[in-house]
Amino acid sequence: MLELVETKSEKIAVQRRFAKAMESAWNRAERRTVVWRPSSKVLPIAHNGLLWFAQIRPHDDQHTLRYWNSFGVYDDSGNLQIAVEINIPVESNTSRVSGFFAKDQATGCNYLMHDGGVGGGRPGIGQEKFLRWSSKRPVPVMTSDGSYRFGIIVSEIDSASLSANVSSFVQSVIDFKAAATAAEPAVIAEAVEGFSYKDYFKEFSGRKKGIRRKEFEYITRHGDIVHALSSWVLKSRENSGLKVIKNAYIDLGVLDDKGRLIELYEVKTNASRQTLYTAIGQLLVHETQAGIGVEKVMVLPKSEAISGDVQGALKALGIDIIFFELRGQAVYISH
Numbered sequence: 001m002l003e004l005v006e007t008k009s010e011k012i013a014v015q016r017r018f019a020k021a022m023e024s025a026w027n028r029a030e031r032r033t034v035v036w037r038p039s040s041k042v043l044p045i046a047h048n049g050l051l052w053f054a055q056i057r058p059h060d061d062q063h064t065l066r067y068w069n070s071f072g073v074y075d076d077s078g079n080l081q082i083a084v085e086i087n088i089p090v091e092s093n094t095s096r097v098s099g100f101f102a103k104d105q106a107t108g109c110n111y112l113m114h115d116g117g118v119g120g121g122r123p124g125i126g127q128e129k130f131l132r133w134s135s136k137r138p139v140p141v142m143t144s145d146g147s148y149r150f151g152i153i154v155s156e157i158d159s160a161s162l163s164a165n166v167s168s169f170v171q172s173v174i175d176f177k178a179a180a181t182a183a184e185p186a187v188i189a190e191a192v193e194g195f196s197y198k199d200y201f202k203e204f205s206g207r208k209k210g211i212r213r214k215e216f217e218y219i220t221r222h223g224d225i226v227h228a229l230s231s232w233v234l235k236s237r238e239n240s241g242l243k244v245i246k247n248a249y250i251d252l253g254v255l256d257d258k259g260r261l262i263e264l265y266e267v268k269t270n271a272s273r274q275t276l277y278t279a280i281g282q283l284l285v286h287e288t289q290a291g292i293g294v295e296k297v298m299v300l301p302k303s304e305a306i307s308g309d310v311q312g313a314l315k316a317l318g319i320d321i322i323f324f325e326l327r328g329q330a331v332y333i334s335h
Contacts, residue, residue: 001211002111002141004149005101008090014101014110015067015088018157019055022046025163026053033079034070040079047074048163051170058090065091069099071170084173086114086154095149102141102151107213109158112166113141113151118173125180131197133179134172135226135246138197139219150201153220156213164329165220172223200248218269218301221331225267225324226251228331229299233263250286251299261290265297267324271304276314283319299324302334 005011023029026048034043034054045054056068067090072083086099093100095115102111116138117127131138138150155165211219218225229252230244241257254263264286266279276298283296298314300306302323306314314321325332 001105002102002139003105004093004141004143005103005110006093006144011067011088011090011101014157017110018112018162019069021157021162022053022166026051034072034082035079036070036082045080048167050074051167052080053166064089064094064097066097071166073174083177084114084118084170086112093143100141100149100151101157102153104211104213104216106211109156109213109216111156111216112154114154114169115149115151118176125177128197129180130173130176132247133176134223135251136169136172136223137219138201153216155220156216159217161217168221168224168329197248212270215269217326221326222267222269224329224331225299228324229265229267229333232333233265249282253286261286261294263295263297264290265299267299269301271300271306273307273310276306276310280313280317280319284317296320297322299333301325 005014023046026046028047028049030045030047031042032045032052033040034045043054043056045052047053050073052072052074054068054070056070058065058067062068067088069086069088070082070084071086072081074080087097088099088101089097098115098117100113100115102113103109104111115127116131116136118125118130130136136152138152140148140150142148152169154169155162159165226246233252233254234242234244243255245253245255245261250264251267252265253261256262264283266282268275268279279298283298287294287296296317296319298319298321300321300323302325306321323334325334
């Protein structure tokens with residue numbers, strides 16, 4: 001279970017480690033003009049030739065004192081535009097600021113979080129649409145008063161994959177905003193449009209057991225896994241009229257050319273007995289809503305072992321298994 005990092009001193013310490021690690025990974029330094037409406041400022045930035053990062057420490061003219069962590073597409077000339085901010089309030093824990101830190105009490109590891117509320121001031125851009133488009137799955141973070149705050153795991157702060165994970169998150173926001181600006185049709189069918197992340201948040205009742213460190217990496221990359229799965233599913237099916245769908249509850253579904261749900265995929269980050277029971281229930285519920293004959297597929301980490309009795313149950317229920325594997329920034333799907 002993740003817990004919110006709430007004290008000022010701990011947030012400052014984690015922020016310093018995060019900024020130092022990013023500046024070390026993106027080790028090309030410049031001073032550039034960064035533009036945001038209605039202002040701009042010359043800032044020291046770190047970049048990797050593709051993306052840039054800048055940090056501004058808390059200062060008195062901020063309405064909410066916070067670390068301002070901004071990211072965007074790097075260009076070697078002209079002004080730099082902000083794609084997304086992951087800001088950290090230091091003297092409060094307000095949800096009006098989209099970024100925060102969380103800690104896994106079992107391991108002491110800290111995580112950079114974002115609530116998915118990407119801005120932009122344009123129609124079609126917002127938290128709900130971004131979560132649907134990106135397939136990123138918010139996770140609950142417990143606060144000291146016993147309530148929960150939901151957020152996307154951007155990365156473990158001290159992970160060797162920090163740079164890759166941050167790049168993946170920032171690029172997903174860039175791609176989402178580009179798709180929204182181009183008015184690309186959403187990959188969400190009308191038949192499942194009613195499934196809302198607000199409902200998803202309300203239904204959460206609390207996960208009491210801990211999560212393994214490797215599993216956090218899978219959760220961090222959930223959106224990448226779903227996108228790789230989508231490409232894998234549709235490979236060699238071009239011009240078939242098939243369409244992929246996803247929402248707060250369905251990781252991936254496939255509609256035929258008549259709009260009927262014919263395939264369901266459920267991505268899980270481990271193969272524990274309880275997790276598999278949950279996945280079976282989800283697949284059967286969605287099959288019932290769609291009608292008999294839907295192909296049901298569970299997607300699991302390649303390294304996970306499945307007990308014999310569960311394998312037998314999956315076979316009896318007509319649920320197939322495929323696997324995903326992370327290799328650096330790439331995701332591989334296989335039988």
